[in-house]
Amino acid sequence: MNLGRDDRTRRSERVGESLTWLCGGALAFNLLMIVAVIGFIGYRGLDYFWQGRVALCRLEDGRRLLGEISGREERPPTPGKTLEMTGRLQLRVGNRDVTGAGFVWIDDDQIAEISYPEDALLLERLEWGHFYGRAVELRRGDEVLARGPDEVWRAFGPLHEEKVARREAIERLERGEIGDINFEIERLRLAGKRLARRDLSPDERALQEAAIAHETKEREAQYQVLADRLFEERESLAEEQLVMETADGERNAIAVGEIVRAVRPNAMSLLDRAGLYLGRVREFVWDDPRESNTEGGIFPAIFGTVLMVFIMSIAVVPLGVLAALYLREYAKQGVLVRTVRIAVNNLAGVPSIVFGVFGLGFFVYLVGGSIDRLFYPDALPTPTYGTGGILWASLTLALLTVPVVIVATEEGLAAVPRGTREGSLALGATKFETIRRVVLPAAAPGILTGMILAMARAAGEVAPLMIVGMVKLAPTLPLDHHFPFVHLERKFMHLGFHIYDVGFQSPNVEATTPLVFATALLLVLVVTLMNVAAIVVRNRLRRKYASSAI
Amino acid sequence: MEIKISPVNEGEWMESDVSAMGTDDAVRPEIKDALFQIDSLSFWYRESQALHDISMDIPSRQITAYIGPSGCGKSTLLRCFNRLNDLIDEVRIEGDIRFEGASILDPSVEVNSLRKRIGMVFQKSNPFPKSIYENVAYGCRIHGIRRKRDLDEIVERGLRGAALWDEVKDRLDESALGLSGGQQQRLCIARALSVEPDVILLDEPCSALDPVATAKIEELMQELKKRYTLIIVTHNMQQASRVSDFTAFLYHGRLIEYAETKTLFIRPRKKQTEDYITGRFG
Numbered sequence: 048m049n050l051g052r053d054d055r056t057r058r059s060e061r062v063g064e065s066l067t068w069l070c071g072g073a074l075a076f077n078l079l080m081i082v083a084v085i086g087f088i089g090y091r092g093l094d095y096f097w098q099g100r101v102a103l104c105r106l107e108d109g110r111r112l113l114g115e116i117s118g119r120e121e122r123p124p125t126p127g128k129t130l131e132m133t134g135r136l137q138l139r140v141g142n143r144d145v146t147g148a149g150f151v152w153i154d155d156d157q158i159a160e161i162s163y164p165e166d167a168l169l170l171e172r173l174e175w176g177h178f179y180g181r182a183v184e185l186r187r188g189d190e191v192l193a194r195g196p197d198e199v200w201r202a203f204g205p206l207h208e209e210k211v212a213r214r215e216a217i218e219r220l221e222r223g224e225i226g227d228i229n230f231e232i233e234r235l236r237l238a239g240k241r242l243a244r245r246d247l248s249p250d251e252r253a254l255q256e257a258a259i260a261h262e263t264k265e266r267e268a269q270y271q272v273l274a275d276r277l278f279e280e281r282e283s284l285a286e287e288q289l290v291m292e293t294a295d296g297e298r299n300a301i302a303v304g305e306i307v308r309a310v311r312p313n314a315m316s317l318l319d320r321a322g323l324y325l326g327r328v329r330e331f332v333w334d335d336p337r338e339s340n341t342e343g344g345i346f347p348a349i350f351g352t353v354l355m356v357f358i359m360s361i362a363v364v365p366l367g368v369l370a371a372l373y374l375r376e377y378a379k380q381g382v383l384v385r386t387v388r389i390a391v392n393n394l395a396g397v398p399s400i401v402f403g404v405f406g407l408g409f410f411v412y413l414v415g416g417s418i419d420r421l422f423y424p425d426a427l428p429t430p431t432y433g434t435g436g437i438l439w440a441s442l443t444l445a446l447l448t449v450p451v452v453i454v455a456t457e458e459g460l461a462a463v464p465r466g467t468r469e470g471s472l473a474l475g476a477t478k479f480e481t482i483r484r485v486v487l488p489a490a491a492p493g494i495l496t497g498m499i500l501a502m503a504r505a506a507g508e509v510a511p512l513m514i515v516g517m518v519k520l521a522p523t524l525p526l527d528h529h530f531p532f533v534h535l536e537r538k539f540m541h542l543g544f545h546i547y548d549v550g551f552q553s554p555n556v557e558a559t560t561p562l563v564f565a566t567a568l569l570l571v572l573v574v575t576l577m578n579v580a581a582i583v584v585r586n587r588l589r590r591k592y593a594s595s596a597i
Numbered sequence: 598m599e600i601k602i603s604p605v606n607e608g609e610w611m612e613s614d615v616s617a618m619g620t621d622d623a624v625r626p627e628i629k630d631a632l633f634q635i636d637s638l639s640f641w642y643r644e645s646q647a648l649h650d651i652s653m654d655i656p657s658r659q660i661t662a663y664i665g666p667s668g669c670g671k672s673t674l675l676r677c678f679n680r681l682n683d684l685i686d687e688v689r690i691e692g693d694i695r696f697e698g699a700s701i702l703d704p705s706v707e708v709n710s711l712r713k714r715i716g717m718v719f720q721k722s723n724p725f726p727k728s729i730y731e732n733v734a735y736g737c738r739i740h741g742i743r744r745k746r747d748l749d750e751i752v753e754r755g756l757r758g759a760a761l762w763d764e765v766k767d768r769l770d771e772s773a774l775g776l777s778g779g780q781q782q783r784l785c786i787a788r789a790l791s792v793e794p795d796v797i798l799l800d801e802p803c804s805a806l807d808p809v810a811t812a813k814i815e816e817l818m819q820e821l822k823k824r825y826t827l828i829i830v831t832h833n834m835q836q837a838s839r840v841s842d843f844t845a846f847l848y849h850g851r852l853i854e855y856a857e858t859k860t861l862f863i864r865p866r867k868k869q870t871e872d873y874i875t876g877r878f879g
């Protein structure tokens with residue numbers, strides 16, 4: 048008997064081997080793509096916070112430019128003019144209030160000399176963006192507090208700290224007390240309108256109206272006091288001025304209170320730079336945006352994204368789990384159930400904007416409009432729930448992602464062995480008890496898998512949200528200290544939309560391109576973080592019910 | 598010997614064949630205090646009949662064993678006692694089973710309290726994906742016992758009853774799925790004991806176990822017999838002859854012979870029984 052491998056076996060092994068290579072290659076390619084995407088976004092995004100040196104370029108025609116080199120472009124030789132490759136530098140020169148443009152391109156052959164002066168000063172301002180220049184003097188009105196770059200730099204530090212503290216106090220005042228009073232006044236206005244619609248005797252009505260009017264007047268007086276104080280504080284921000292000189296020698300006075308941060312990049316050690324880096328990351332993550340989103344932080348967008356995904360999860364998990372329970376445990380398996388299942392699966396393939404349109408028509412206009420008519424008639428015609436808001440956006444996304452949860456839950460339920468259910472029933476448990484105490488806990492990891500997939504999908508959706516409540520800039524967060532603390536009717540910001548807005552809707556595209564990467568990186572991080580949290584929970588559940596190999 | 602099985606409704610020829618197989622002339626012992634009385638029970642899965650006109654009494658506080666070749670309907674019959682077959686779609690049942698004189702097939706019977714009184718241990722051990730403690734406490738929890746002290750006691754009693762306590766008393770909070778196969782099966786017995794049933798149905802409880810674990814469970818059954826009525830399905834003839842007091846031989850859904858175990862194994866009255874226990878077919 049011939050025990051050697053015959054031709055067929057050998058051929059099949061060869062095919063099998065090359066198939067293994069093909070599969071491995073495909074996997075490697077996919078991994079490479081993922082690493083490349085994350086790596087590229089990560090590199091460009093993290094680069095945004097790094098402070099480079101500030102270059103002083105003297106040009107052949109005698110002009111001088113001060114700024115950071117932000118890019119370079121090679122150009123093919125121009126026939127008849129040059130033979131070699133030439134290039135041009137992109138310089139971020141800031142000073143938009145003086146020069147009009149924040150960036151300039153300079154051809155290589157125009158540059159006579161590049162130097163990096165120690166006293167070059169970079170100011171990040173509340174308005175108009177960066178300012179590059181040299182400090183000339185520090186003034187309070189006509190009085191000169193310090194003169195010359197070094198003396199000014201020394202005097203500036205403590206003064207600036209004081210102004211920053213004051214600015215924060217003003218912000219607190221605006222958000223806190225003044226916000227509270229505005230809130231009260233609005234409440235009184237609505238109370239007045241409600242009164243007008245109530246059925247009261249003339250005396251009673253007059254009495255109540257007077258009470259409301261009285262209180263309103265009191266609030267308004269309080270408001271006036273605070274507004275005056277605010278005005279004074281604001282004035283004091285502009286008391287001291289930093290006189291700067293651009294590279295061209297033009298002078299410009301900048302209020303100290305307007306300055307967010309001042310650094311001398313060329314005099315900084317690596318450690319200083321690292322500190323500055325962290326400071327900017329912190330600001331980016333925790334602060335509000337400024338200058339129509341092109342500067343400052345993106346905290347409201349992070350908050351909006353996370354809260355929306357959170358509300359969506361709260362809505363989608365019970366909905367999906369209940370639907371899956373019915374389909375798998377209670378419904379009689381047959382043609383109808385199979386059809387429903389196919390329909391549910393196909394729902395996941397409907398373009399997301401269609402869900403957005405549905406959300407607008409159903410949630411916003413129909414449900415929201417009815418809520419307004421029933422519960423907020425006094426505020427009309429200003430809609431409360433009858434306009435886009437975070438609740439409607441979350442529910443729209445919940446509809447969008449519910450098939451994912453249903454499918455994953457059904458799989459989880461199907462994986463619970465029949466023997467386990469029978470074990471429970473044989474002890475005298477009802478079907479409901481069996482599902483609640485045995486089947487659902489055993490299917491929990493599957494349910495969580497569905498939730499993770501739903502969250503990942505929801506955090507990345509932008510299109511449907513644009514019509515159900517997502518905005519470029521939301522004045523308030525959907526969560527604050529005013530009763531009832533969670534304001535689900537409010538508009539919200541979202542990282543995905545922020546990327547689009549900053550990158551493609553901003554007038555200052557060069558300055559904001561790095562911001563796009565930084566925001567994208569943050570979006571990836573936020574989604575990853577939420578998923579990791581859910582995965583940790585799932586693994587803990589799995590470990591709890593770890594099965595042995597019997 | 599060849600036995601031909603045909604659908605029931607095929608006329609004359611069938612009649613004689615059925616009687617030749619001895620449905621009605623099945624051998625039965627005299628049972629004095631019968632706990633279950635099965636009365637011409639027939640059972641259908643959709644169109645296929647799994648049990649044919651079975652009548653027998655099952656004694657209280659004894660071990661009754663069902664033997665028979667695979668597919669002869671032992672599990673089906675056992676699952677009639679606690680109406681677990683209700684869960685399967687499109688089954689049909691005829692005849693009656695009386696438990697302490699009252700019909701259990703009646704639609705008005707409270708299935709959950711019936712199942713509480715008639716516990717079951719399955720062929721394949723099926724602990725819940727919970728801790729050992731929760732597995733045993735589960736039955737009492739659903740029957741409304743909440744107090745931790747009571748539950749602790751029930752868990753210990755159940756585990757001791759199933760001869761498992763010493764092995765697991767230090768790891769009650771660990772997952773039950775981490776136990777060995779034999780331990781899992783005993784855990785399932787403890788779980789069945791925890792609700793204090795009157796009857797325990799055991800469907801091939803030892804089929805996945807080694808001889809040592811099997812011996813343990815057999816020993817346990819002798820112990821349990823003092824307080825419970827046990828009905829066991831087994832493939833293992835030695836086991837049936839070792840542990841049971843009465844044995845019933847089923848064949849193709851029919852009761853062939855039912856007698857005291859000694860009698861059945863030493864002096865079977867039917868040819869088919871003899872062939873089966875001597876291993877000539879099966």
Ligand SMILES: Nc1ncnc2c1ncn2[C@@H]1O[C@H](COP(=O)(O)OP(=O)(O)OP(=O)(O)O)[C@@H](O)[C@H]1O
Nearest residue numbers: 642647665666667668669670671672673674685832
């Ligand atoms: N859920 C079901 N649907 C349809 N037919 C079934 C079902 N369960 C069992 N049967 C059939 O009923 C007959 C009896 O099955 P049963 O499980 O009672 O046999 P058994 O004697 O327990 O066999 P084993 O010793 O292999 O466990 C078999 O022919 C089987 O195919």
Ligand SMILES: [Mg+2]
Nearest residue numbers: 671672720800
């Ligand atoms: Mg069986």
